[in-house]
Amino acid sequence: MLRAVMAKLTRKPKSDAGIELLALSKELCKLSSNDFINKLSKWQERHKYFLNEKTIDENGKWRYTHTRLRSANYTLKRNIAFLFAYESVENLPKTNNGLEGEFAHLKTKLRVHSGLKLENKMSLFHIILS
Structure with a gap:
């Protein structure tokens, strides 16, 4: 604001x-x-x-x-x-700082696998979250 x-x-x-x-x-x-x-x-x-x-x-x-x-x-x-x-x-x-910390590990894994197609990224998130 x-x-x-x-x-x-x-x-x-x-x-x-x-x-x-x-x-x-x-x-x-x-x-x-x-x-x-x-x-x-x-x-x-x-x-x-x-x-x-x-x-x-x-x-x-x-x-x-x-x-x-x-x-x-x-x-x-x-x-x-x-x-x-x-x-x-x-x-x-x-603030949303606590929420940002929760998703930091997902962002790190996504950066490591930056060349994936969208459908493979979604599969990666499903594997990580389960």
């Missing part, structure tokens, strides 16, 4: 709202869902008028001035239900 927000805001946003949103998204792993939601809603309330600024282009049509900031905000808002799924399940880790 941090990568998605940084892609829209850049590493060094120029506006105060962008700097605050980037700092808030960097705290994502350290905060509980309630704390993050409260901080995000306070940020949205504080910068409501800045986010809703509009510009009229050369064709006479209006558009939002800070589209990338609005997009980063909407990305967080849209995915907030999925960001803290680990809190609803007991003993579920925040």
